[in-house]
Amino acid sequence: MSHKTTFILILLSALSVVSGAANLVVNGDFENPTGAGWTQWWGGNSNRYVSDPLLPSNHCAGVWWHDDGVFQSITVGPGIYEFGGKLLHGALTEAPLFNRRGVIQAEIGDETNIWWTQQLNITPTSPKEWQSARSQDGYPNSMIIDNTAAGATRITLNLFLVNTGDNPAGVVRYDNIYLGLQGISKQAKFPHPTNGELVAPATDVIRWANPDPNNPADTITCDVFFDTNNPPLTQIADNITADSITLSALTPPITLLPGIQYFWRVDCTDPNSGGNPVTTLGDVWTFSTHDDNPPIVDAGANQYLWIDMNDGDNDPTKVTFTLDGTLIDDGQSPVTTQWTLIYSEQDPATLVNIISPAAVDTMVTINGTGFYRFQLQAEDAYAQVSDTVEVIVYGSACEAAKGDPADHYHTYAFIGDVNNDCQIDLEDLAIVAATWLDCVSDKLGCTP
Ligand SMILES: [Ca+2]
Ligand SMILES: [Ca+2]
Ligand SMILES: [Ca+2]
Ligand SMILES: [Ca+2]
Numbered sequence: 001m002s003h004k005t006t007f008i009l010i011l012l013s014a015l016s017v018v019s020g021a022a023n024l025v026v027n028g029d030f031e032n033p034t035g036a037g038w039t040q041w042w043g044g045n046s047n048r049y050v051s052d053p054l055l056p057s058n059h060c061a062g063v064w065w066h067d068d069g070v071f072q073s074i075t076v077g078p079g080i081y082e083f084g085g086k087l088l089h090g091a092l093t094e095a096p097l098f099n100r101r102g103v104i105q106a107e108i109g110d111e112t113n114i115w116w117t118q119q120l121n122i123t124p125t126s127p128k129e130w131q132s133a134r135s136q137d138g139y140p141n142s143m144i145i146d147n148t149a150a151g152a153t154r155i156t157l158n159l160f161l162v163n164t165g166d167n168p169a170g171v172v173r174y175d176n177i178y179l180g181l182q183g184i185s186k187q188a189k190f191p192h193p194t195n196g197e198l199v200a201p202a203t204d205v206i207r208w209a210n211p212d213p214n215n216p217a218d219t220i221t222c223d224v225f226f227d228t229n230n231p232p233l234t235q236i237a238d239n240i241t242a243d244s245i246t247l248s249a250l251t252p253p254i255t256l257l258p259g260i261q262y263f264w265r266v267d268c269t270d271p272n273s274g275g276n277p278v279t280t281l282g283d284v285w286t287f288s289t290h291d292d293n294p295p296i297v298d299a300g301a302n303q304y305l306w307i308d309m310n311d312g313d314n315d316p317t318k319v320t321f322t323l324d325g326t327l328i329d330d331g332q333s334p335v336t337t338q339w340t341l342i343y344s345e346q347d348p349a350t351l352v353n354i355i356s357p358a359a360v361d362t363m364v365t366i367n368g369t370g371f372y373r374f375q376l377q378a379e380d381a382y383a384q385v386s387d388t389v390e391v392i393v394y395g396s397a398c399e400a401a402k403g404d405p406a407d408h409y410h411t412y413a414f415i416g417d418v419n420n421d422c423q424i425d426l427e428d429l430a431i432v433a434a435t436w437l438d439c440v441s442d443k444l445g446c447t448p
Contacts, residue, residue, distance in 0.1 A: 022184075022283050024074045025157065028085070028177040029190040029209070030059045035070075041160075043068035052173065053091035054130070060088070060175040061159055066100070066168065069160030073111075074179055076147060076155050082185050083157060084142035085177035086130045087122040089170055096128070099165030102172035104133050106179070107156040108145055115152055118143050122172075130175065132212050141212040142185035155179060176209050186211050186273070186280040188222060188243075188266035193287035200382055201258040201289040207244035208266050211280070214273045221271070223279075226254070226264040231284045239269070259291030292332035294383030299376040300324040304404035306394045307369055318367035319393050325360040325376045333381030339374055342388065346370025369393045398422035 026037025035048030038061065045065030052058035063069050085104050090096030102122045109115035120133035120143050132141040145155065159174045178189055190209040193199045210220040224237035224245060236250055247254040256262070266282040300323065308316035329335045339357045344350075350368030366372065370393055377386040394400040401409040401422055409422065418428040439446035 023178045023180050023189050024076070025072060025177050025179050030061050030175060031192070031194075033059075038070045038072050040070050041068050046070050046159075050173065052088070052175070053094070054088070054128075058175070060173045062171055062173045063102075063159060063161055064171040066161045066163045069158055070174075071156055071158045072177075073154055073156040076152060078148055078151065080182040081145040081147055081155065081179060082142045082182045083118075083145065083155075083177075083179040084120060084185050085133055085159075086175045087133055088130045088173040088175070089122065090128055091173070092128065095170060097123075097168075097170035097172065099163060099168040100170050100172075101162050101164055102133070102174070103158070103160055103162055104174065104177065105158040105160065106143070106145060107158065108147065108150070108152045108154075110152070110154045111156075115150065118145060140214060140216075144182060183280065186268065186270065186278070188268050188282040191264075191266075191285040195283075195285045195287070197287045198290050199287055201256045201291075203256055203289070204248050205244055205246050206264060208282075210243045211268055211270070213270050218271050221269050223267045223269075224264065225267075226262065228260060228262055230263045230286070232263040232265055256289050258289050258293070261286060261288040290332075290382060292380060292382050293330045294385055295327060295329040295335050295378040295380055297328075297337070297376050297378045297385055297387045298326040299374065299387040299389035300326070302390045302392075304392055304394065304400045304407070306397050306400040309397065309400075313365070318365050320363060320365050321391070323354070323362050323364055323374055323376070323389065323391075325362075325387075327360045327378055329378070329380060335378055335380045337376060337378045339376055341372060342375045343373040344370055346372070364391075366391075366393055369395050 027035070030049060033049050038048045040046050040048065043065055045068035046061065046063040048061050048070050049059050050062040052060050061070050083104070083106050087102040089102055104120040106118045107114045108117065120135055122131055122133050134141065135143045157177060157179060159177070161172055176190055178184055188208045188210060192207045193203065206226070210222065213220050219241050221239045221241055222237065223235060223239065225232040225234060226236045227234040236254070237245055247256065263284055263286050265284050267279055268282065269277055269279040271277050303321060305319050305321055307319055309319060311320045313320040323339055325337070325339070327335065327337060337358060337360050339354050339362055341352050341354070344352070347368045347370065350366060350370060352372060353365045354362055355364065356362040372391045372393070373388055374391065375386050375388045377384065392403055394403055398421060401407045416424040416428055418431045421427070439448045442448060
């Protein structure tokens, strides 16, 4: 083994150690609508789940008063830790911060005895885009906490504002907050699906957040590995600058199967970290697909009814009929169904009564003519599906026959029913006889 090979192996093993630096912050990207992991301070001038004004599908925390904020306490052991995150001040039409700065503060110690604190700051230099909080002691985008010998058992991350002058104003948003063992700032973070999540087999996009490059002008590139091995062995992306992959768009495409645990890892390369490209292995992330297939519902064929039809209810002023649904499901989780009237055109006084709306088949009564669209919805633990059916209640059987495109009326009876009354009888014959041999058009050389 050459010295060079030995060196590379040592380097690789060093990188492997770095790969153990999981993000210890719960919901650091604020994508959990409950705000899980974070606690608001007392004032009500902060929020743990607000839309990102630059990208509404992204969520973040927001703070808009200097005596307020959100925090999270994290249990730690001995070691060298690193924390960081992103801040946004002033977005789109918002005024930028005025006499204010945003802060990510780490309190090292415990609730009653804070041993020391460290702050990452952002000041309003270039508003209207997300920026990494900046260290004041030499680390470009993160800050080091050396707890090797200090013995702190807890680090609390506080996200808040500091006023720096008179008439302070402006909102700060926080996102992608992390704390982990040293090296985490160089790793891919914030996986979706989240680590350990149970997702639908139809899931087609995996995404993450790339680390900041050492030199802000550089671009991080990533290799992505994905399969059912732990750790994953199959490389599905090589040197990409994107931070998401659509599995079905790969060559060959990947289609997730139900009831399978998948593993993936994103290794990121910074082209200029201390003068050389450095690849930092990512954590192995995992998620599983459930094997609960969505229900399949069919609301039945459209119905063409008439108000006084012989429906067995002995009431010619209302029509009684059955909504005849069909439900197919694999039974992996309980299924509920619900019939609702979702659209209608009728006399507003008309009463539509769905007798058993939670049943797949239900009797319905309607006491007036009109057009009615019913929906059958089915929901299991993971999916909600629906189908619709149209019911038209006519004033007479003849109108119903004409309205039903599949009715026999359209294939046969219509030919002889000259006066359109659904009877082929002497009245039709009389009309034909009365016009027998009449001239239809002067184009035929006769006189109408
Ligand atoms: Ca986010
Ligand atoms: Ca199911
Ligand atoms: Ca009736
Ligand atoms: Ca007729």
